[in-house]
Amino acid sequence: MEQTHGYRQKYKQFLIILIPILVTQLGLFAMNFFDVMMSGHVSASDLAGVAIGSSLWVPVFTGLSGILLAITPIVAQLIGSKEKKQVPFMVMQGIYVSVFVSILVVILGFISLDFLLGRMSLDPEVHRIAKEYLIALSYGIIPLFVYSVLRSFIDGLGHTRVSMFITLLSLPINVIFNYLLIFGKFGFPQLGGVGAGYATAITYWCITLISVYIIVKQVPFTQYKVFDKLQSVSFKAWKEILKIGVPIGFAIFFETSIFSAVTLLMSTFDTVTIASHQAALNFASFLYMIPLSISMALTIVIGFEVGAKRLKDAREYSILGVGVAVGLSAVLAAFIYLFRDQVAAIYTKDPAVLALTKQFLIYAIFFQLSDAIAAPIQGALRGYKDVNTTLVMALISYWVIGLPVGVVLATYTSLGAFGYWIGLIVGLAAGAIGLSSRLMIVQKQVRLELKKSAS
Incomplete structure (x- = not known):
């Protein structure tokens, strides 16, 4: 990355960083997208089972991998402040944390999986598919979390095209x-939706091994010599990573887990409703990768500028990022409205599921606008290493406001399952308003602190 002057240069550098991140995020999410879509062409039970398994896994993965996103602002600020020698040490500590987190996830999953699925009034076949899908996917958890750290290191240096390259290599493997x-071709067993879990686990191993090879063999990563020395465990470094990462992870978890909570609550509906809800939600989540990518790009560029104490440039990047996200969200909203028939047909051929999915997609339009504001601002705040208030706002917006509104509307009105979606929209909107206020406060505080230190 380089210092920029004016919005034109910033826009150009921002796109150079953003586009590869976007391709990478779409590619990573495409694994889940193809899992659900291809399983839906086996049966409605396979679609529902994989979708429910994914809805339980995604908040766990995004929340805990969010902890490891701390490596991105740490690396970006170290580079901005010319402290490159500390980078390999912090990356290795991040890898140690990722292995610890992975083992913890496997243990907790082993203990709680039957309980969680048992609390849902699922058809026995849907229950079986969801459980076995998650077990299959668990074989790739350790490499996935290690990859999250390696990717954060690569992105923190501004080389987001490398992450894109890794994802583009691995996506065909997953498919x-x-x-x-899933379909039992060329002598392989026909596992249905469960096969998607094994395919995803294999892909997680591939992207991790490819990342290690690139970091060891390719310039400019070789200069950091990340794997040349086995670093001793530093709990002081763990504390620094977790101090930034835990609030990030929990904020992401509160946002993504609200969708899983809705899925649990909707388990009282029939299989057609569950499948339709999950298909529409899967597509909305796919589109969410755009504001999420803008968020990640803002963390990198703002972290770099804050590390170099160029606060005016950091503020200009935040304005630029939100503007780009809002513009794209308007385009996506129009796309969903105009092509909802075609989108629904991607997931299923079942007439009942197809008709209901199209209705859910109308509500997905309103997700885009709130996400276009909330996600980029979260990324900007992470660039400033401001994460604790975001955590509290996420908890209040999604769990204190959004979920209760959804429960009331679904239970006491004729909206039924659609009531939960309205609750989600209200929660996302509340989060967007709160985060906007917080960013203005943080930018003012950082500016005043810098003036004091200079005087």
Whole structure:
């Protein structure tokens, strides 16, 4: 990354960083997208089972991997402040944290999986598919979390095109193994939706091994010599990572887990409703990768500028990022409205599921506008290393406001399942308003602190 002057240069550098991140995020989410979509072409039970398994896994993964996102602002600020020698040490500590977190997830999953699925009034076949899908996917948890750290290191240096390259290499692997294991082609067992879990686990191993190879062999990563020395565990460094990462992770968890909570509550509806809800939500989540990518790009560029104490440039990047997100969200909203028939047909051929999915997609339009504001601002705040208030806002917006509104509307009005979606929209809007206020406060505080230190 380089210092920029004016919005034109910033826009150019921002796109250079953003576009590869966007391709990477779409690619990573495409694994889940193809899992759900391809399983839906086996049966409604496979679609519902994989979708429910994914809805339980995604908030766990995004929340805990959010902890590891701390490596991105740490690396970006170290580079901005010319402290490159500290980078390999912090990356290795991040890898140690990722392994610890992975083992913890597997243990907790082993203990709680039957309980969680048992609390849902699922058809026995849907229950079986969801459980076995998650077990299959668990074989790739350790490499996935390690990859999250390596990717944060790569992105923190501003080389987001490398992450894009890794994802583009791995995506065909996921699709191929989905095809082989879901449908039982070329002598492989026909596992249905469960096969998608094994295919995804294999893909997680691939992207991790590719990342290690690139960091060891390719310039400019070789200069950091990340794997040349086995660093001793530093709990002081763990504390620094967790101090930034835990609020990030929990904020993401509160946002993503609200969708899982809604899925749990909707388990009282029939299989058609569950499948339709999950198909529409899966597509809305796919589109969410755009504001999320803008958020991640803002963390990098703002972290770099804050590390170099160029606060005016950091503020200009935040304005630029939110503007780009809002513009794109308007385009996406129009796309969903105009092509909802075609989108629904991607997931299923079942007439009942198809009709209901189209109705859910109308509500997904309103997700786009709130996400376009909230997600980029979260990324900007992470660039300033301001994460604790975001955590509290996420908890209040989604769990104190959004979920209760959804429960009331779904239970006491004729909206039924759609009431939960309105609750989600209200929660997302509340989060967007709160985060906007927080960013203005933080920018003012940082500016005043810098003036005091200079005087």
